[in-house]
Amino acid sequence: MSVLRLFAGRAASAPVARERLQILLAHERSLRGQPDLLMQLREEILAVVSRHVVLDPDKVIVRMDRGKHVSTLEVDIELPNGADRAFASAG
């Protein structure tokens, strides 16, 4: 087979495929079965904030970045126009 490979002039790619899969699946399996943390977080933030302000559920973005040293949780909530009045009446 190595003679054939010489003719083809390229290295076997299957070992690369195997290695990539092993790494990927080890990672994916560890995440499986856990509740989706971000979705849960988003739902709960939405529930709390919308107790006080009328919110568009699509305008709530929760994003997590995992860095080497620092991980950040970014919560971006866009308030609709007239939120002040909603505040006043709620308060």
Added chain:
Amino acid sequence: MAKVLVVTSGKGGVGKTTTTAAMGAALAQAGEKVVVVDFDVGLRNLDLVLGAERRVVFDLINVVHGVAKLPQALIRDKRLENLWLLPASQTKDKDALTEDGVGRVITELRKTFDWVVCDSPAGIERGAMLAMRYADEAIIVTNPEVSSVRDSDRIIGMLDSKTVRAENGERVEKHILITRYDPGRAARGEMLSIDDVLEILATPLLGIVPESQDVLRASNVGCPVTLNSPASAPARAYHDAMRRLLGEEVEMQIPSERKGLMNLLLGRRAA
């Protein structure tokens, strides 16, 4: 005792419908009473591969919704008296199937048949979940290719958590069926080997179906490959897989096709 077998895979185009038809026919040829059920609502194809597309009057959704009785929707194969088809509907409404409805149909099918073979739609959504929901055994159809192996791993996870058996603390018996295997390319290191796939997925092997023109020819004419060209390499592979499914010990081999001289000279790249 009736067994519910789901033929599944994460990725599309790996050969689920071909496998359902071939295994269904092989089981029926072995004397088992078999019904193959198409769960691919919206994109039904099992009827076409079995050559029954013009005989569909009622379908799975009609039965689930009580529009038709089960016997009205079952189509008996013209070639094998032990083989029946319950076709899928082409409705666009993906939510037309309910878990309860599917459960009732499966329960009723169990009374009449030895094997209820469910052809799953691709993906990990509701349709695929319903197809595997009541399964006792599963065939995970996998190509020796990274995306197919990854998606199979995901499906194995679902079989272990989202089925009725899993929820009752029992196991769904799982089997890997490797299709579109090209021994030449695997030997040259261009394709994941059988051992690679099995090691990664850690699930027992049911069979190896080689890449072959006979598979396409069989679906072109609407006949399961095990019936259309029984001597062909894929048909032999499916027959062996069927015998293993029935509990026989069959030595695992990669059925190869006789290659012409030109193919040999071309290093079998022609496929």
